[in-house]
Amino acid sequence: MKKHFISGLMLSALLIATACDKKEQTYELKDFQGLSLLGDSLNIPNRTTAQVDALTASLNEAKAKFEANPSEMSTIWLGRRYAYLSDYQKAIEVFSEGLKQYPNSYKLYRHRGHRYISLRQFDKAIADFEKAYELMPKGVLETEPDGAPNKPNIPLSNTQFNVLYHYGLAHYLKGEFAKAEPIYEELLANYCDNLDLFVATTDWLYMTLKRQNKDEEAAKLLTNILTETKVLETAKELTEIANAIMLDKVLGYRTEIIENDSYYKRLLMYKGELPVEELFKTNNEDVALSLATQGYGVANWHLYNGNIAKAKEILTQVLSGTSWAAFGYIAAEADMKRLE
Incomplete structure (x- = not known):
């Protein structure tokens, strides 16, 4: 047709x-x-x-x-x-x-801040997320309904998560990595109640640490990222790991990552358990979004390994795509501008 x-x-x-x-x-x-x-x-x-x-x-x-x-x-x-x-x-x-x-609607501030990020107005976004954080109830998870439901039709995020996630992101995009770090740490500790939220937050925190040359802390963060094979090999030890990927295989909870497979792949790549070229392959229906997300991870990998020329090449590839509202795309813009 x-x-x-x-x-x-x-x-x-x-x-x-x-x-x-x-x-x-x-x-x-x-x-x-x-x-x-x-x-x-x-x-x-x-x-x-x-x-x-x-x-x-x-x-x-x-x-x-x-x-x-x-x-x-x-x-x-x-x-x-x-x-x-x-x-x-x-x-x-x-x-x-x-x-x-x-x-006093922290939810309205949360959504407006998100769209300020989409339009690259980071200072306005940060101001909105500061206000949203001030107003929102802490220590609870208020499920946020999806506007574009995933295949299982399971809402995965909560308002508190989205406030902190985008708050940290706005600082990251401005290059304010020291400010982003504690936000992501609080998010990881208190508001990631499923695997999708955990891998997304871990990924941005890892990148934030690497940008500050906190290599040991970043590497330690990756110890919580396990493949299914590794989980089955170390099942007796997993009860001591708070947020390990695939921990649910042992405890009987939901086993799959529903939406954030791209972030999981980036983490496995950083850990050396997934070849770099695999990140340019995608089964996601939104190919442009996946390539923006995964491509940005590849550019990061080259930056971390000191290959600036290759990183710029990959960033250019990401920016040739159409998903200009994707966070990986915006981050690619920010990095390219810093590398000019």
Whole structure:
């Protein structure tokens, strides 16, 4: 079957009913969203007609719920639906309006901060996450529903995790690794209640430590990353390991990593248990996202091994992709700018 693609410019002409005002108005999806750290235009990605239709239907549903009841949660979902269309400017606008109505909403701060990262506005993101952290309840895990559910339809993240995860990320992207480190450590200790969250946090903390030349601490962090074979060989010792990957094989909990396989592969590569070239292979349906994530890991590996020329080559490859909102893509921009 022939696929029909709608370009960013064509999307600009797509009219969707606005959800920020109950009056009859129209919403125009802007192709241009901002500039990358390297000065390139960030434009709405190409999508198939079917993808646009599905995203538009979800937006219209969120609009209807918001109009019926402009609650904190319906405001959050409205902003999230704009973000899924890659209109991060509009999403930020919705979250900002929501914060006027709900000034103590750590959830609104969390989501707005995320989209400030998407648009490379790191200082604004950090300010939002500082506020979200101040306001959020500590020591609890509030499940955050998924806007794009995974295959098992199991929400994996929690609000507390997302506040700290993106807070640390914003500092990392600014090159403020000493500030990112304690944030990731707190996250790892208190808010990673499944394997997906654990591998994602461990990966960013590992990179943060390596950027500070804390090689021994980084290597120690990798001792918690085990392959299934290693787990079965050392089953008697695993009860003493707090957060080891595949620990659930012994204890009887969920065994698979559902979403963050790319982070797991990066960690195995850093540990020397997965060949570097394997990270350019992916079975993920979102190939562009996986290559941005895994490709950035390969560039890091070359940086850690002193091969700056090869690292820049891989970073260039990552930046030739289309997933400009992916964290690996943004991190590749930040590193490339520092290496210029």
